[in-house]
Amino acid sequence: MKILHLADTHLGYSAYRKATFDGINQREMDVYKAFEQFVDYAVNINPNLVIHAGDLFDNVRPNNRAISFAIDQLNRLSKKQIPVVLIAGNHEHPKLRETGHIFKVFDHIENVYPIYKEKYEKREFKIKNEKLIVHAIPQCKSKKEYDAELKKLKPLDADYNIFTSHGSVNGVKNFYMNEFNELILPARTLSKDFDYIALGHFHKYTKLSENAFYSGSTEGLSFTDAGEKKGFIELQLKNKTLSTSFIEIKTRPMVDVKPIKCSSLKLDEVMKKIKKTVQEIKPQEKTVRLTLDEIPAHIYRGLDFNEIRKLTSNAIHYEIKANILKEEGKKPIGSSKIGALLNEFKYYVESQKIKEKEIILDLGIGYIEKIESIEEKK
Numbered sequence: 001m002k003i004l005h006l007a008d009t010h011l012g013y014s015a016y017r018k019a020t021f022d023g024i025n026q027r028e029m030d031v032y033k034a035f036e037q038f039v040d041y042a043v044n045i046n047p048n049l050v051i052h053a054g055d056l057f058d059n060v061r062p063n064n065r066a067i068s069f070a071i072d073q074l075n076r077l078s079k080k081q082i083p084v085v086l087i088a089g090n091h092e093h094p095k096l097r098e099t100g101h102i103f104k105v106f107d108h109i110e111n112v113y114p115i116y117k118e119k120y121e122k123r124e125f126k127i128k129n130e131k132l133i134v135h136a137i138p139q140c141k142s143k144k145e146y147d148a149e150l151k152k153l154k155p156l157d158a159d160y161n162i163f164t165s166h167g168s169v170n171g172v173k174n175f176y177m178n179e180f181n182e183l184i185l186p187a188r189t190l191s192k193d194f195d196y197i198a199l200g201h202f203h204k205y206t207k208l209s210e211n212a213f214y215s216g217s218t219e220g221l222s223f224t225d226a227g228e229k230k231g232f233i234e235l236q237l238k239n240k241t242l243s244t245s246f247i248e249i250k251t252r253p254m255v256d257v258k259p260i261k262c263s264s265l266k267l268d269e270v271m272k273k274i275k276k277t278v279q280e281i282k283p284q285e286k287t288v289r290l291t292l293d294e295i296p297a298h299i300y301r302g303l304d305f306n307e308i309r310k311l312t313s314n315a316i317h318y319e320i321k322a323n324i325l326k327e328e329g330k331k332p333i334g335s336s337k338i339g340a341l342l343n344e345f346k347y348y349v350e351s352q353k354i355k356e357k358e359i360i361l362d363l364g365i366g367y368i369e370k371i372e373s374i375e376e377k378k
C-alpha cells in the first residue's frame with residue numbers, strides 16, 4: 001500500500017509586508033501553494049491513505065481564506081476517495097476549551113478523519129484486503145495528559161500499525177521548536193513494533209530511525225529553514241517491509257547569508273560588503289536575511305538603511321540581524337530581533353544565574369498564558 005505523510009503546512013501563516021496583486025500577503029499565498037502542490041501530487045498518484053501529522057493551520061483561529069482553502073483542498077482528496085487522517089498540532093490547539101477546535105469543521109467531510117479531542121484514537125482501514133490501523137495521539141492540554149495517552153499506545157493485531165503524533169522527540173538528539181506548548185515524545189516511545197511512525201512538529205525532514213520520520217514543513221517558515229528542501233514523504237508497505245522517499249515541493253527561495261564580521265571594518269567598508277553580498281545573492285523574489293556580526297553601535301547607527309532598502313527592493317522580504325557591540329567592549333549587547341514573548345521570557349530566565357529559576361519560569365509562563373488566553377477570547 002502507498003501512503004503519503006506530511007505535516008506542518010501552517011495554513012493561514014502570513015509574514016512580512018509584501019502582498020500579491022489581489023492584496024493578499026505573499027507569504028500566506030506561498031504557504032497555500034505549497035499545500036496545493038501536495039494535493040496535486042496526491043490526486044495524481046492516488047495513494048491508499050494520507051496522514052497529516054499536525055499544524056495544518058498556523059493558529060487557533062485561522063482566517064476565512066485559510067479555512068475555505070483547507071476545505072477545498074481536502075475535498076479534492078475526499079472526492080478521489082483518498083482517506084485523510086488529520087491530527088491536531090500545537091499551533092491550532094485552543095488554550096481554552098470554550099474556544100472550540102477548528103478541526104470540528106472537518107467532522108462531516110467524507111473520507112476525512114480529524115483527530116483533535118486530546119486523546120489517543122485509532123482508525124482502521126481495509127486496504128486491498130489488508131488491515132491497517134492508524135494510532136493517533138493529537139495535541140493534548142498538558143505534557144502530563146499527553147504522557148498518560150502515550151502510555152496507552154499499543155500496536156494491535158493487524159497487517160500494519162502506524163503511529164502518528166505531533167511533538168518534539170527527545171533522546172540522543174532533541175528536536176525542539178522552542179515553543180511553549182510543545183509536547184515531548186521520549187525516543188523510547190518510537191517503538192519498532194509499529195510499521196511506520198509519522199511525526200509532525202519539527203520543520204526539517206528527518207529520519208529518526210528505520211521506521212520513524214518527521215516529514216518537515218511544506219514551506220520554509222523561519223530563517224532556520226533557509227536552504228532546506230521542503231516536501232513530504234511517500235511510503236510503501238509491502239510484505240511487512242517499509243520503503244520511503246522524500247518528495248520535494250517547490251518553495252520560495254530563502255537565503256540566510258553567512259554573517260558579515262564587522263568588528264574591524266569602517267562604515268564605508270561595511271556598506272561595501274553589504275552591497276557586494278546583496279548583488280551576489282540576487283534577492284529578486286526571495287526572502288533574505290543579512291547578519292552583521294560584532295558591529296560597533298556607532299557604525300550600525302551610521303548605516304544607510306535607505307540605500308540597503310533600495311538594493312533589496314525586489315526581494316519579497318529582507319531583514320538585517322545585527323549583533324551590536326558595546327561602544328567600548330567586545331561583548332554583543334544583543335540582537336535587534338525579538339521573538340514571541342513567551343520564548344524571549346524563557347531565554348531570559350534561563351540565561352540568569354538564579355536559584356528560583358523553575359518557580360519564576362512557572363509563574364511567568366502562567367501569567368503570560370493567562371493574558372494570551374484572554375487575547376484568544378477577543
Ligand SMILES: [Mn+2]
Pocket residue numbers: 054055089090091166177200201202
Ligand atoms: Mn508544531
